[in-house]
Amino acid sequence: xxxxxxxxxxxxxxxxxxxxxxxxxxxxxxxxxxxxxxxxxxxxxxxxxxxxxxxxxxxxxxxxxxxxxxxxxxxxxxxxxxxxxxxxxxxxxxxxxxxxxxxxxxxxxxxxxxxxxxxxxxxxxxxxxxxxxxxxxxxxxxxxxxxxxxxxxxxxxxxxxxxxxxxxxxxxxxxxxxxxxxxxxxxxxxxxxxxxxxxxxxxxxxxxxxxxxxxxxxxxxxxxxxxxxxxxxxxxxxxxxxxxxxxxxxxxxxxxxxxxxxxxxxxxxxxxxxxxxxxxxxxxxxxxxxxxxxxxxxxxxxxxxxxxxxxxxxxxxxxxxxxxxxxxxxxxxxxxxxxxxxxxxxxxxxxxxxxxxxxxxxxxxxxxxxxxxxxxxxxxxxxxxxxxxxxxxxxxxxxxxxxxxxxxxxxxxxxxxxxxxxxxxxxxxxxxxxxxxxxxxxxxxxxxxxxxxxxxxxxxxxxxxxxxxxx
Numbered sequence: 001x002x003x004x005x006x007x008x009x010x011x012x013x014x015x016x017x018x019x020x021x022x023x024x025x026x027x028x029x030x031x032x033x034x035x036x037x038x039x040x041x042x043x044x045x046x047x048x049x050x051x052x053x054x055x056x057x058x059x060x061x062x063x064x065x066x067x068x069x070x071x072x073x074x075x076x077x078x079x080x081x082x083x084x085x086x087x088x089x090x091x092x093x094x095x096x097x098x099x100x101x102x103x104x105x106x107x108x109x110x111x112x113x114x115x116x117x118x119x120x121x122x123x124x125x126x127x128x129x130x131x132x133x134x135x136x137x138x139x140x141x142x143x144x145x146x147x148x149x150x151x152x153x154x155x156x157x158x159x160x161x162x163x164x165x166x167x168x169x170x171x172x173x174x175x176x177x178x179x180x181x182x183x184x185x186x187x188x189x190x191x192x193x194x195x196x197x198x199x200x201x202x203x204x205x206x207x208x209x210x211x212x213x214x215x216x217x218x219x220x221x222x223x224x225x226x227x228x229x230x231x232x233x234x235x236x237x238x239x240x241x242x243x244x245x246x247x248x249x250x251x252x253x254x255x256x257x258x259x260x261x262x263x264x265x266x267x268x269x270x271x272x273x274x275x276x277x278x279x280x281x282x283x284x285x286x287x288x289x290x291x292x293x294x295x296x297x298x299x300x301x302x303x304x305x306x307x308x309x310x311x312x313x314x315x316x317x318x319x320x321x322x323x324x325x326x327x328x329x330x331x332x333x334x335x336x337x338x339x340x341x342x343x344x345x346x347x348x349x350x351x352x353x354x355x356x357x358x359x360x361x362x363x364x365x366x367x368x369x370x371x372x373x374x375x376x377x378x379x380x381x382x383x384x385x386x387x388x389x390x391x392x393x394x395x396x397x398x399x400x401x402x403x404x405x406x407x408x409x410x411x412x413x414x415x416x417x418x419x420x421x422x423x424x425x426x427x428x429x430x431x432x433x434x435x436x437x438x439x440x441x442x443x444x445x446x447x448x449x450x451x452x453x454x455x456x457x458x459x460x461x462x463x464x465x466x467x468x469x470x471x
Contacts, residue, residue: 008086010059011079014046024048025073025247026080035063043081047247048379061085073247173200174323179384181205253345256406264320264441268401269450273458274422276432281464290359295366299337299391301464302414302457304361306389307333307354308471309456316453317386318409318444327444336388336405337368347405348377349385358467393417399435409444410453413437434461 014024024046031043042054043063061083068074171188173181177200181188184205191208193200236243246254278301285296310317310333319328335353339346348371350356350364371377388405393416402413415435422431438454460466 008084009064010061010083010085012043012055012057012059012081012083013079014074014076015055016076023073023075024053026068026070027052029066029070031063031066031081033063033065037061037063037083057081057083059083059085171200172198177202177205181208182380184209257403260404260406263322264404265443266401266404266439267442267445267447267450268437268439269447269454270399270435270437271454271458272433272435273462274424274431275417275434275461278461278464279417279432285358291362294359294362295369296362298417299389299414300358300362300365301467302412302461303335303337303353303365303389304358304467304471305457305460305464306387306412307335307361308460308467309453310387311354312456312470313449313453316410316440316445316449319386319407320409320441320443330386332386334384334386336385336408337365338388338390338402338405338411339372346372346377346382347385347388348372348381349388351384387411389414393434399437401437402439404439404441408441410438410440410450412457413439436461 016022025048026044027047028045029043030045031037031041037043037057038060039058040056043057045052045054047053063081064084065082067078067080067082074080171191172193172195173188178188180202181191181200186205186208188200188205191200191204194204195201275298278298282296282298282301285291285300314331315329317330317333319330321328332352333354334349334351336347336349339348348368350361350368353361353364356364368381371381385405385408387408388402388411390400390402390411391414392400393414396416399415400413402411404411413436415437417432417434419430420433421428422433423429424431436454436457438450438457440450440453456470460470
């Protein structure tokens with residue numbers, strides 16, 4: 001039996017699996033002390049402020065200790081599991097060029113909670129992996145732990161040099177620059193800043209891409225692990241009340257909505273419109289050969305109408321930069337679709353929706369929905385939105401006054417489509433009618449611009465042939 005020593009123990013720290021996240025809740029442990037683990041094996045599932053994420057371990061060895069219990073919220077950089085690498089099975093000696101890549105172990109455990117749709121009732125197995133591909137979150141985790149792996153020697157490997165690289169402080173960069181670096185796969189810690197006060201600029205990131213450096217991320221040392229606090233005695237009548245901790249997606253959404261409501265001056269305008277022709281077009285498109293197998297519904301045409309309205313009134317596709325006192329006009333549209341989930345509201349967005357044809361937009365909407373059902377909505381999919389649609393009509397609601405998604409100038413609420421008496425060609429007839437509500441940031445959008453956008457959307461839905469003449 002292998003004797004465990006402090007020198008052979010490796011601590012795996014909670015990584016930042018999204019841009020700037022500071023903590024995550026441990027939802028489920030897939031291993032227990034004494035279990036053997038291998039490099040790349042998923043050991044737990046955590047929930048961040050963005051989504052549920054699986055964490056793979058970067059070591060071979062035997063689990064020595066789980067530092068936190070399920071349901072505990074842990075700060076990024078804190079050690080959550082200790083692994084005795086001395087207990088790892090010895091790898092067979094073979095030349096590097098002759099060794100064949102091994103299939104990644106398939107961890108066992110329950111299926112991850114599906115973002116927005118709950119656990120699938122038809123299966124209790126965790127979703128299988130597709131070959132060697134990894135999710136965006138797993139790639140971020142592996143990148144985050146790479147620096148730690150480079151600084152430690154495996155029990156069976158030669159001793160590492162005595163001099164270890166010093167830890168670098170978090171690089172200074174604005175959120176758009178951080179997103180650009182993330183999209184291009186650039187480690188900001190390796191970029192030489194040229195901006196004032198050592199701030200990294202977009203040009204610095206592009207220069208780093210041209211130089212193609214090797215990216216490593218140093219994981220900060222974790223503070224001493226604190227003991228898991230005992231659950232407090234409930235100071236209320238548990239038979240008459242249930243209290244749910246505010247955390248994860250719901251807490252992040254609440255903070256964002258409060259910040260938006262008390263930062264951006266909201267204005268909401270309404271219009272009621274006859275969408276009978278749009279509903280007929282939906283039925284016709286369902287029979288079109290080019291739309292076969294795609295998601296075709298009223299939301300598709302409403303989304304296309306909003307995109308055309310933005311094209312005709314581009315100033316509404318903007319954001320307010322308080323720090324630099326600038327209005328940022330976006331020449332692209334990342335169209336957000338709000339989704340109510342058991343964890344709270346999430347708003348994944350379709351990147352570059354303005355450049356998509358109707359079939360392409362339908363395909364993207366379908367992928368957005370299926371991704372959410374499979375629990376694969378990544379933090380990156382919920383970042384960078386420029387305008388949002390929220391469909392309250394699916395709940396039978398006529399309309400609402402939606403709060404802006406932070407960083408956006410407008411959000412469109414779509415009410416229920418109902419058969420109502422309507423004056424059509426001088427006569428009262430039953431028509432399909434809905435009410436639209438457009439909320440906008442009055443710092444960026446005045447009444448004229450907001451009214452033009454909403455009127456254009458209504459005109460297209462009333463006469464969808466305008467999609468051709470205006471689009």
